[in-house]
Amino acid sequence: MSDTENENNIRQTTRRQTASCLSHWKAIFLLIIIVILSLITIISITTIFIFIKKAETTINTTTLITNASTTETTMNESKFNKWKQNAITVAGGNEKGQNLNQLDHPSPIFIDKKKNIFIADSWNARIVEWKHNAKEGQIIAGGNGQGNRMDQLNDPKDVVVDQQNNSIIIADYANRRVIQWMNQKQQILIKNIFCYGLAMDRYGFLYVSDLLKNEVRRWKMGEYNNEGKIVAGGNGKGDQLNQLNHPTFIFVDEEQSVYVSDRHNNRVMKWRKGAKEGKVVAGGNGRGENLKQLSCPQGVVVDDLGQIYVADWGNDRVMRWCEEKEEGEIVVGGNQLNHPSGLSFDDERNLYVADFGNHRIAKFEIIL
Secondary structure, three states: OOHHHHHHHHHHHHHHHHHHHHHHHHHHHHHHHHHHHHHHHHHHHHHHHHHHHHHHHHHHHHHHHHHHHHHHHHHHHHHOOOEOOOOEEEEEOOOEOOOOOOEOOEEEEEEOOOOOEEEEEHHHOEEEEEOOOOOOOEEEEEOOOEOOOOOOEOOEEEEEEEOOOOEEEEEEHHHOEEEEEEOOEEEEEEEOOOEEEEEEOOOOEEEEEEOOOOEEEEEEOOOOOOOOEEEEEOOOEOOOOOOEOOEEEEEEOOOOOEEEEEHHHOEEEEEOOOOOOOEEEEEOOOEOOOOOOEOOEEEEEEOOOOOEEEEEHHHOEEEEEOOOOOOOEEEEOOOOOOOEEEEEEOOOOOEEEEEHHHOEEEEEOEOO
């Protein structure tokens, strides 16, 4: 074989090897491209799937939040009762006077389960009971002129009914005594006290506010031969959290917390059982008429939800406060009231107000 033929054979062999090598690398390159495209496809599908899931989650979360917000709003709206703004006169309202269909500057009231109203008819020096839907009342204590005899009263400020023994307990303010009337028989329970407000709890304790000593004391029912126990104030007159200034009417809840209308501090205080100081739960921002203020508060009651209702005496309105809120809201007022002094609810949640300056008891019907 000539040199020329050998050279040609070598060239052909080299070409075949080169072609084979190129084919091999092409296959590898193609495989890499296929793998990359597959990965891109998988990543794209995964990304789309995740995006769809996130979108569904966002929609569901938004729906849940919206539903929760709607539910909360509905619950809040349902728990805040409202009352018709036009008052119905259920006692008095026939100008001031001494007749049985008249009152003279009534103070706080007590309503029993039959909707009978017991009224401290202050300037008539008597306690009057108005039966449900009655046109006039009947005198059940006092009514014998102002005086200090056992059968007389002098500016009675408050009254509670002990329904266990059918007796009434009266804050006989100007006579400086707490007196019990039962079947026209009288018994002085506590002497030498400038008693203003009264309250009873379900455990058989009687609470009395002392205007002069700026305190509230508690006695076990039937055990009055002691000084009682201080449950609010008792640290002199002042505006600190452990003080009161002219405490008037009081309310005691199921946990024996005492709510006090701290009149000259223009606030309502809550004293938990055993506490050394109270907490401002209404007012406390000076005397005024904005929604953060009160003006000489009087009667106070607390409902089952812990909402605090205050007879805002100087502003001719009834306010509702939630304990943690900075401001209250007007429940009733306008031109309906003239110095409201006492509050009470019946079993149907109708609101009753001792309308001091209009010499009547006003009823505001609940809106169902």
